[in-house]
Amino acid sequence: MSAAPILAAFRQSLGEAWAGGAGALLPLGFLGGAAVLVPLGIGSDVETLKAVGPGIIWVALALASLVTLERIFQSDAEDGTLDLWLQTGAPVSAIAAAKTIAHWLSAGLPLALFSPLLALMFQAEASPDLLVNAGLYALGSLAFFFWGGVGAALSATVRRGGLLISLIALPLYVPTAIFGALAMSGGPGSAGAPLFLAASTLFACAVAPYAMAAALRLAAD
């Protein structure tokens, strides 16, 4: 087995994410919009914003990660590319993981880099280190994309499958959202939270590709 099909799938997905026109702008706009609405809704009291800030941003990040996922496998199923990928002889799970990582690089990583700036807006930074926080957001969003990818693979042949993806993926987002928000809150018990966050992401990266592969085979059947 060679890695060539996996690399090719990665490159094609990367190109596709940007060729869609919006690239990362759509999820970034969604994240920004959602985060900005919150202070308008709950008032501008600094203490309140500090308290809810980390949670709000993780929720917004989770929802924003779902914005672009609908097309990741659906377009392949529609235009016949999926049939070709399934016949390369490379493990389907590896191809699905490559496509997910490509989408994460084009949409998830920009989201993760943007999130600490939004957190500043809430004056909610427990750790003033923006880079560390960006790393935590990146870790969490990677899990969001892998779980979202499972939803996307399951709804690859469903028209307007976006809602279905949310229904499938959101329950799987729970551990990441909990440990992510806890890691940023600086409250009691937050010391070990980054490690739990990393563990939940590793779990997603290890399990989701196999679920995606099974779903994609089913979609082609």
Next chain:
Amino acid sequence: MIRGERVLFREISVAVRAGDALLLRGANGAGKTTLLRVLAGLTRPEAGRVTRAAAHHWVGHREGLKPQETPREHLKLWTQAWGSGAETDPVLTRMGLTRPADVAGRYLSAGQRRRTALARLLLEDRPVWLLDEPYTALDADGRKLVDDLIAAHRAMGGAVIAAIHGEAGFAASGDLTL
């Protein structure tokens, strides 16, 4: 093979040897595409098995071309994915795709997209070609091209299984009506 609640076909047996060209015949919905997908390993049969002695090419009725992808990019991608190291320019010339080589898929005509999909056959030598309605959307020139490709492939010891409506432009070694 069961599709939905309907039994499409049962107890059929197909085999191809080097140089063979097998035509799949049948009305719309008879199961030609399904049988090809079973042979390609994309669809699992309810019972029975497929033995593959050699690698195959697949050209389905969906071309596998992305809207933003040009024929040149498409062929480059699959050359890399398959690690075949083929030159894409001669293939583009052979398939009559020199002019639209750098036009994005969404602007191509149906015939040009089909030619792009068929061009994948030339990227790597594989003994078995599975073709689903290869003539679809092609002009007279394109149909002749398909016939020539199939003839050359068989002359080299390749085999073809094709679902074709109407007249095939080559002498088949057998046909199967579903």
